[in-house]
Amino acid sequence: xxxxxxxxxxxxxxxxxxxxxxxxxxxxxxxxxxxxxxxxxxxxxxxxxxxxxxxxxxxxxxxxxxxxxxxxxxxxxxxxxxxxxxxxxxxxxxxxxxxxxxxxxxxxxxxxxxxxxxxxxxxxxxxxxxxxxxxxxxxxxxxxxxxxxxxxxxxxxxxxxxxxxxxxxxxxxxxxxxxxxxxxxxxxxxxxxxxxxxxxxxxxxxxxxxxxxxxxxxxxxxxxxxxxxxxxxxxxxxxxxxxxxxxxxxxxxxxxxxxxxxxxxxxxxxxxxxxxxxxxxxxxxxxxxxxxxxxxxxx
Amino acid sequence: xxxxxxxxxxxxxxxxxxxxxxxxxxxxxxxxxxxxxxxxxxxxxxxxxxxxxxxxxxxxxxxxxxxxxxxxxxxxxxxxxxxxxxxxxxxxxxxxxxxxxxxxxxxxxxxxxxxxxxxxxxxxxxxxxxxxxxxxxxxxxxxxxxxxxxxxxxxxxxxxxxxxxxxxxxxxxxxxxxxxxxxxxxxxxxxxxxxxxxxxxxxxxxxxxxxxxxxxxxxxxxxxxxxxxxxxxxxxxxxxxxxxxxxxxxxxxxxxxxxxxxxxxxxxx
Numbered sequence: 001x002x003x004x005x006x007x008x009x010x011x012x013x014x015x016x017x018x019x020x021x022x023x024x025x026x027x028x029x030x031x032x033x034x035x036x037x038x039x040x041x042x043x044x045x046x047x048x049x050x051x052x053x054x055x056x057x058x059x060x061x062x063x064x065x066x067x068x069x070x071x072x073x074x075x076x077x078x079x080x081x082x083x084x085x086x087x088x089x090x091x092x093x094x095x096x097x098x099x100x101x102x103x104x105x106x107x108x109x110x111x112x113x114x115x116x117x118x119x120x121x122x123x124x125x126x127x128x129x130x131x132x133x134x135x136x137x138x139x140x141x142x143x144x145x146x147x148x149x150x151x152x153x154x155x156x157x158x159x160x161x162x163x164x165x166x167x168x169x170x171x172x173x174x175x176x177x178x179x180x181x182x183x184x185x186x187x188x189x190x191x192x193x194x195x196x197x198x199x200x201x202x203x204x205x206x207x208x209x210x211x212x213x214x215x216x217x218x219x220x221x222x223x224x225x226x227x228x229x230x231x232x233x234x235x236x237x238x239x240x241x242x243x244x245x246x247x248x249x250x251x252x253x254x255x256x257x258x259x260x261x262x263x264x265x266x267x268x269x270x271x272x273x274x275x276x277x278x279x280x281x282x283x284x285x286x287x288x289x290x291x292x293x294x295x296x297x298x299x
Numbered sequence: 300x301x302x303x304x305x306x307x308x309x310x311x312x313x314x315x316x317x318x319x320x321x322x323x324x325x326x327x328x329x330x331x332x333x334x335x336x337x338x339x340x341x342x343x344x345x346x347x348x349x350x351x352x353x354x355x356x357x358x359x360x361x362x363x364x365x366x367x368x369x370x371x372x373x374x375x376x377x378x379x380x381x382x383x384x385x386x387x388x389x390x391x392x393x394x395x396x397x398x399x400x401x402x403x404x405x406x407x408x409x410x411x412x413x414x415x416x417x418x419x420x421x422x423x424x425x426x427x428x429x430x431x432x433x434x435x436x437x438x439x440x441x442x443x444x445x446x447x448x449x450x451x452x453x454x455x456x457x458x459x460x461x462x463x464x465x466x467x468x469x470x471x472x473x474x475x476x477x478x479x480x481x482x483x484x485x486x487x488x489x490x491x492x493x494x495x496x497x498x499x500x501x502x503x504x505x506x507x508x509x510x511x512x513x514x515x516x517x518x519x520x521x522x523x524x525x526x527x528x529x530x531x532x533x534x535x536x537x538x539x540x541x542x543x544x545x546x547x548x549x550x551x552x553x554x555x556x557x558x559x560x561x562x563x564x565x566x567x568x
Contacts, residue, residue: 029390033390150403151405154403160380162399164352165403
């Protein structure tokens with residue numbers, strides 16, 4: 001049985017899967033902080049249209065996936081980055097994307113196999129070339145994330161003050177959508193379009209049940225994503241059940257466990273009591289004698 | 300050497316969406332002064348702060364901070380925004396919020412497990428928030444959140460502090476605590492612009508009050524501006540100012556309230 005690990009396809013799956021899990025683990029906490037689950041799904045489903053279009057044209061599906069979700073990220077960013085509008089913009093782009101995908105796949109001669117791979121993942125079918133592409137995209141996305149990490153966190157959690165401090169919040173929204181498009185493209189390869197949230201929402205969701213420490217959230221999120229993907233691969237190789245099933249089962253188990261044991265339960269008692277109010281500050285008035293002026297103004 | 304005033308407005312006019320919020324405002328605020336800003340809903344109080352932050356250009360006239368046109372993201376300005384609710388599950392601690400004030404705007408990332416920055420710790424102690432700095436902010440009381448907001452605004456040692464309704468929905472004890480924290484910073488030489496719906500908590504500390512109402516404005520010491528005569532002229536209707544048990548009570552006009560903050564920064568359009 002162990003000899004399976006000598007096969008190139010298994011090694012390639014492990015390499016691509018590990019890179020994807022690490023990227024998803026880093027990007028995920030921003031997705032939850034910015035309430036962008038819906039955007040994740042939107043990017044994945046537009047990616048589905050791109051992949052299907054590529055199949056129809058006889059091109060590699062991965063290239064179509066990347067192009068389409070990247071373009072969709074730009075479109076969503078351009079249409080509106082306001083929270084309320086973003087849902088509508090995302091929904092509009094998404095619905096049309098899936099419609100196109102259905103058309104392309106129906107016109108394509110290899111309808112079923114390709115559809116299955118895009119919708120549910122095809123990590124055990126990645127080539128040497130796919131691994132290289134995954135690594136390049138993964139490193140690029142992580143480098144971009146490292147560059148914007150601090151202001152992006154500021155803008156995600158505290159947009160009013162971030163804007164006042166000169167953080168380019170609109171630019172960061174678009175940059176993050178592009179990083180997200182890259183992460184989505186990678187994750188689709190592992191778990192497929194329909195299970196995308198299992199890698200981008202569930203690990204950070206579990207992580208933030210365990211701690212409120214920003215560094216630890218990222219560490220747990222990466223760890224959960226990585227363990228689930230590698231564990232899923234091992235189980236899939238030995239059982240021939242789908243990888244996506246195992247990955248989603250593992251992340252879900254991590255989420256349930258975190259909910260049960262984590263200190264971040266809603267309504268749990270506060271950790272520390274408030275410090276007493278400082279009453280020793282003396283305040284003096286420095287009222288300046290200035291004349292009062294009343295100016296009539298236009299209505 | 301000529302020392303520039305902290306804030307100088309010269310014939311400043313702001314029109315938004317076809318409506319004149321205030322017109323021809325000329326005002327000089329000295330360093331260390333504590334200016335309270337009052338006015339009814341939609342009078343343009345938050346917009347005035349946005350002008351001072353360099354986020355909102357004037358329709359006409361000039362604005363200067365320390366002798367210069369305000370630029371977005373100036374380190375010399377601390378900003379306490381209007382309160383907004385944080386999700387109790389949001390995994391962000393008070394310590395993180397204050398940390399944003401120190402270096403949140405800088406590109407790059409902080410080593411994830413590095414010990415907390417010293418200015419952040421000092422500021423948490425100063426505002427008395429060190430006891431709950433590790434609790435997710437969404438689970439803190441309004442007063443506790445406001446202390447953290449003030450620590451966040453002060454951690455960069457700003458020369459000008461802009462506060463937008465920091466007393467909203469606080470009980471009187473918390474209100475006094477917040478006012479005293481800000482007043483102490485003002486006595487250390489920082490200029491304070493404090494938007495409020497209630498002048499009473501500020502009566503001991505505010506050196507002047509700027510009243511914006513219906514496109515008109517008035518500025519001066521509280522006892523000069525908050526009179527029946529001045530308010531009646533501003534509002535164009537009879538307004539009665541009473542002093543009841545040491546409190547100023549205004550009848551016939553709304554002093555409080557707040558206009559909704561525009562969801563998209565208009566200055567970016």
